[in-house]
Amino acid sequence: MHSVITNVSELVESTTNQDLKKIVQKILNKERISFDDGVLLFEHGSLGYVGALANWVREQKHGNKTYFNRNFHIEPTNVCVFSCKFCSYSRLYAHKEEGWELSIDDMLNIVKKYDDQPVTEVHIVGGVHPKMNLQFFVELFKAIKAHRPDLHIKAFTPVELDYIFKKANVSIEEGIKILHEAGHDSLPGGGAEIFHPEIREKICADKVNAEGWLSIHKAAHKLGMHSNATILYGHVEAYKHRIDHMERLRQLQDETGGFNTFIPLKFRNQDNDMSNVKEVSIIEDLKMYAVSRLYMDNFPHIKAYWPMLGRKNAQLTLNFGVDDLDGTIDDTTKIYSMAGSEEQNPAMSTDELVALIKQVNRQPVERDTLYNVIKDYSNFELEEVEVN
Ligand code: V47
Numbered sequence: 455m456h457s458v459i460t461n462v463s464e465l466v467e468s469t470t471n472q473d474l475k476k477i478v479q480k481i482l483n484k485e486r487i488s489f490d491d492g493v494l495l496f497e498h499g500s501l502g503y504v505g506a507l508a509n510w511v512r513e514q515k516h517g518n519k520t521y522f523n524r525n526f527h528i529e530p531t532n533v534c535v536f537s538c539k540f541c542s543y544s545r546l547y548a549h550k551e552e553g554w555e556l557s558i559d560d561m562l563n564i565v566k567k568y569d570d571q572p573v574t575e576v577h578i579v580g581g582v583h584p585k586m587n588l589q590f591f592v593e594l595f596k597a598i599k600a601h602r603p604d605l606h607i608k609a610f611t612p613v614e615l616d617y618i619f620k621k622a623n624v625s626i627e628e629g630i631k632i633l634h635e636a637g638h639d640s641l642p643g644g645g646a647e648i649f650h651p652e653i654r655e656k657i658c659a660d661k662v663n664a665e666g667w668l669s670i671h672k673a674a675h676k677l678g679m680h681s682n683a684t685i686l687y688g689h690v691e692a693y694k695h696r697i698d699h700m701e702r703l704r705q706l707q708d709e710t711g712g713f714n715t716f717i718p719l720k721f722r723n724q725d726n727d728m729s730n731v732k733e734v735s736i737i738e739d740l741k742m743y744a745v746s747r748l749y750m751d752n753f754p755h756i757k758a759y760w761p762m763l764g765r766k767n768a769q770l771t772l773n774f775g776v777d778d779l780d781g782t783i784d785d786t787t788k789i790y791s792m793a794g795s796e797e798q799n800p801a802m803s804t805d806e807l808v809a810l811i812k813q814v815n816r817q818p819v820e821r822d823t824l825y826n827v828i829k830d831y832s833n834f835e836l837e838e839v840e841v842n
């Protein structure tokens with residue numbers, strides 16, 4: 455174990471800002487911090503300061519354990535009826551010839567490519583195509599489960615679900631139940647962006663709003679399904695909007711307990727309608743992870759999505775509150791490479807991911823979607839693989 459706990463106590467003694475001192479004391483007493491505390495940490499906490507605190511919380515919750523899973527992505531289409539300004543990936547339905555659309559057979563063939571591999575999860579998410587309706591996805595889920603019943607299906611954001619439920623004329627509760635019975639296991643965290651209407655209006659005015667997003671996750675949780683939540687940060691929002699976003703999620707989590715992971719996603723500005731907005735620095739990224747760990751006290755995990763950050767930055771996040779690096783074994787997602795992420799071909803073998811985690815003295819643990827431990831890699835020999 456690192457000796458961070460002593461450092462954190464020293465931190466309290468040396469803090470002269472009385473407001474900050476009160477926040478540190480709350481954190482060390484495992485008390486919840488308030489909205490204003492969260493904003494103050496962003497505005498007045500230095501990176502080293504919030505980082506040391508977040509690392510303390512991370513180690514209290516998980517020790518050195520750093521989770522990853524073996525998954526692959528299917529993106530049914532990049533044709534989308536919506537027009538989020540930050541999106542580099544979608545093609546409007548009016549220009550659908552520039553995009554792709556996969557049939558159920560195409561998607562089943564992707565699943566079959568992994569027949570001999572020990573993957574545990576398929577992550578399905580894409581644009582909102584008007585012809586891919588509720589019945590289409592019921593058939594898709596049934597086909598996947600008939601072929602590989604043990605594969606966990608993590609699929610669709612409330613953006614897609616809100617659209618297909620309205621089109622099918624079913625309530626949220628009915629729609630989620632129909633999909634769940636067909637094999638839908640859990641929801642990924644996308645589509646959340648920034649909940650506050652002042653910002654949502656500016657960056658993604660036409661898709662599901664905060665209340666809609668939260669109601670769909672709530673309905674899924676009520677059926678016993680788990681889910682994740684994201685935030686898209688580092689564009690035109692202020693710190694108070696980030697905290698407002700986290701506050702709404704924290705409240706729902708108090709009610710349902712259905713969220714597993716919070717995933718901060720850094721806005722990338724390549725080839726989209728917000729290319730004029732500058733990207734934030736790595737300092738700001740690490741601060742975002744740290745404040746997330748401190749604010750989201752009822753979220754078990756904080757995840758850094760390594761294909762977006764790059765490998766070295768992903769290693770850094772492990773000292774700033776992050777305990778999960780997602781994980782992938784193949785180049786199957788285009789959403790980030792098209793927006794200008796560090797990794798143009800996001801593929802990393804399990805051995806490479808394990809080596810990456812071990813190199814920074816953390817303990818790699820392979821998990822399934824629900825964080826059941828599949829394998830602890832503590833005794834893996836680091837010499838076998840190099841981290842580039
Ligand atoms: O909601 C789109 C983001 C999200 C850009 O739950 C962008 O395990 C940055 O939610 N710059 C979808 N981000 C992806 C997502 C996700 C990813 C990995 C794991 C999980 C999980 C969920 O991607 C969208 C949006 O916030 N995004 N464009 C962009 N230019």
Ligand code: SF4
Pocket residue numbers: 534535536537538541542543544580581582613658661
């Ligand atoms: Fe469509 Fe999603 Fe892109 Fe928005 S972020 S335009 S909903 S694919």
